[in-house]
Amino acid sequence: MSVSQRVKSEEQFTRAMRVIPGGVNSPARAFGAVGGHPVVIDRGEGQYLYDIDGNRYIDLVGSWGPHILGHLHPRVMPRIEEALKKGTSFGAPTLVETELAELVADLVPCVEKVRMVNSGTEAGMSVIRLARGYTGRDKIIKFAGCYHGHVDSLLVQAGSGALTLGTPSSPGVPQGCTADTLVLEYNDIEQLKETFVQLGDQIAAVILEPVVGNMGVVLPEPGFLETVREVCTQHGSVFIMDEVMTGFRVALGGAQQRFDIAPDICMLGKVIGGGMPVGAYGGKAEIMDVISPVGSVYQAGTLSGNPIAMASGIATLECLRETDPYAELESKTRRLTQGLGAAAAKAGLPHTLAECGSMFTLFFNPEKVTSYAISAKNDTARFGRYFQGMLDRGIYLPCSQFEANFTSVMLTDDDIDHVIQAASEVLQEIG
Ligand SMILES: *Cc1c(COP(=O)(O)O)cnc(C)c1O
Numbered sequence: 286m287s288v289s290q291r292v293k294s295e296e297q298f299t300r301a302m303r304v305i306p307g308g309v310n311s312p313a314r315a316f317g318a319v320g321g322h323p324v325v326i327d328r329g330e331g332q333y334l335y336d337i338d339g340n341r342y343i344d345l346v347g348s349w350g351p352h353i354l355g356h357l358h359p360r361v362m363p364r365i366e367e368a369l370k371k372g373t374s375f376g377a378p379t380l381v382e383t384e385l386a387e388l389v390a391d392l393v394p395c396v397e398k399v400r401m402v403n404s405g406t407e408a409g410m411s412v413i414r415l416a417r418g419y420t421g422r423d424k425i426i427k428f429a430g431c432y433h434g435h436v437d438s439l440l441v442q443a444g445s446g447a448l449t450l451g452t453p454s455s456p457g458v459p460q461g462c463t464a465d466t467l468v469l470e471y472n473d474i475e476q477l478k479e480t481f482v483q484l485g486d487q488i489a490a491v492i493l494e495p496v497v498g499n500m501g502v503v504l505p506e507p508g509f510l511e512t513v514r515e516v517c518t519q520h521g522s523v524f525i526m527d528e529v530m531t532g533f534r535v536a537l538g539g540a541q542q543r544f545d546i547a548p549d550i551c552m553l554g555k556v557i558g559g560g561m562p563v564g565a566y567g568g569k570a571e572i573m574d575v576i577s578p579v580g581s582v583y584q585a586g587t588l589s590g591n592p593i594a595m596a597s598g599i600a601t602l603e604c605l606r607e608t609d610p611y612a613e614l615e616s617k618t619r620r621l622t623q624g625l626g627a628a629a630a631k632a633g634l635p636h637t638l639a640e641c642g643s644m645f646t647l648f649f650n651p652e653k654v655t656s657y658a659i660s661a662k663n664d665t666a667r668f669g670r671y672f673q674g675m676l677d678r679g680i681y682l683p684c685s686q687f688e689a690n691f692t693s694v695m696l697t698d699d700d701i702d703h704v705i706q707a708a709s710e711v712l713q714e715i716g
Pocket residue numbers: 403404405406407409432433434435494498499527528529530554555564
């Protein structure tokens with residue numbers, strides 16, 4: 286299945302660069318960190334992507350998280366087609382909005398009420414405003430290496446895209462916007478406790494990824510999430526879990542279910558839309574009722590709750606609930622990571638692996654990655670060579686060392702063997 290040539294991709298990407306900044310609509314897709322130009326995709330099918338030259342790739346990106354069911358799932362596509370026949374948008378209440386909200390409230394432990402938006406970024410900006418409005422406080426604690434969308438106040442040491450490009454915070458964000466954002470080290474329990482001792486009564490919210498996916502996969506150390514829960518309860522601060530990546534991914538009820546720790550509010554995205562643009566935030570009714578029109582914290586959206594997107598989300602979540610693929614997906618993923626680990630060890634390459642459910646990262650770093658400070662030491666040049674070698678062998682990986690790989694239910698044992706075989710060759714070559 287090796288990739289012969291990408292002539293059309295080159296041509297068409299060059300064309301795109303004339304009219305789209307960098308040729309991409311999101312910098313995470315650019316190949317700046319790995320060299321060369323992105324592959325231009327024609328279509329997806331199950332666990333595969335096909336580029337416009339007709340090459341096939343095993344997809345370990347899944348549109349950066351949404352496609353836990355793979356592409357064109359037979360349970361999802363008919364629901365989208367059915368919804369399309371009724372019209373694309375009404376800007377008025379529909380049945381499907383309530384259906385998806387009920388599903389989310391049913392599946393995600395902390396959610397009593399939920400508001401739909403169009404992206405994870407929108408969910409991020411909304412929860413920050415909500416937490417501030419609810420508590421009457423301004424300060425937000427975030428953790429280095431966590432990404433919560435390109436929200437001004439949260440674009441400080443923000444992981445993945447920003448990390449990859451070496452711009453931890455962005456020009457164009459006025460200092461005033463981030464003046465109330467405190468950035469702490471992920472997994473540093475003592476630093477968190479000290480910060481609350483000093484500033485507890487000023488802190489509106491703590492926001493975090495319960496399993497980080499945006500500095501590569503980084504798991505919470507034992508006691509870390511528990512401590513966040515504890516200090517937030519003690520000081521009346523809102524605990525926000527950003528489950529845009531982990532929601533319906535690391536367990537049906539997300540990381541809050543997997544680790545059995547309930548936040549006050551959570552953000553959702555990616556899987557919730559099954560590939561359509563959906564974000565959401567939800568949690569305790571008492572807090573959610575502070576948003577307009579019940580309360581006075583304003584948040585709105587012309588296309589929010591879009592019926593086509595809702596249909597895609599409903600079909601995806603219903604399929605996940607009925608088929609409960611999580612245990613099998615996790616053991617498949619483990620077989621894959623064990624194979625990658627063995628291949629890296631055989632090639633004599635310093636590495637560590639991190640995984641949670643169906644997300645994982647092979648770090649070119651000898652040290653266990655528990656924080657941004659450690660992830661910053663990854664050998665990104667070696668990753669670039671690994672990425673290119675895998676791409677040439679028909680394996681589509683995230684184009685950055687600081688992104689999570691995602692597996693889907695469609696991945697077969699043969700696919701996994703193929704990925705491991707390709708990695709064995711590539712890792713030998715780049716050793
Ligand atoms: C992807 C992501 C976001 C942003 O979502 P968009 O839909 O890209 O705006 C926010 N938080 C986390 C944890 C993410 O992985």
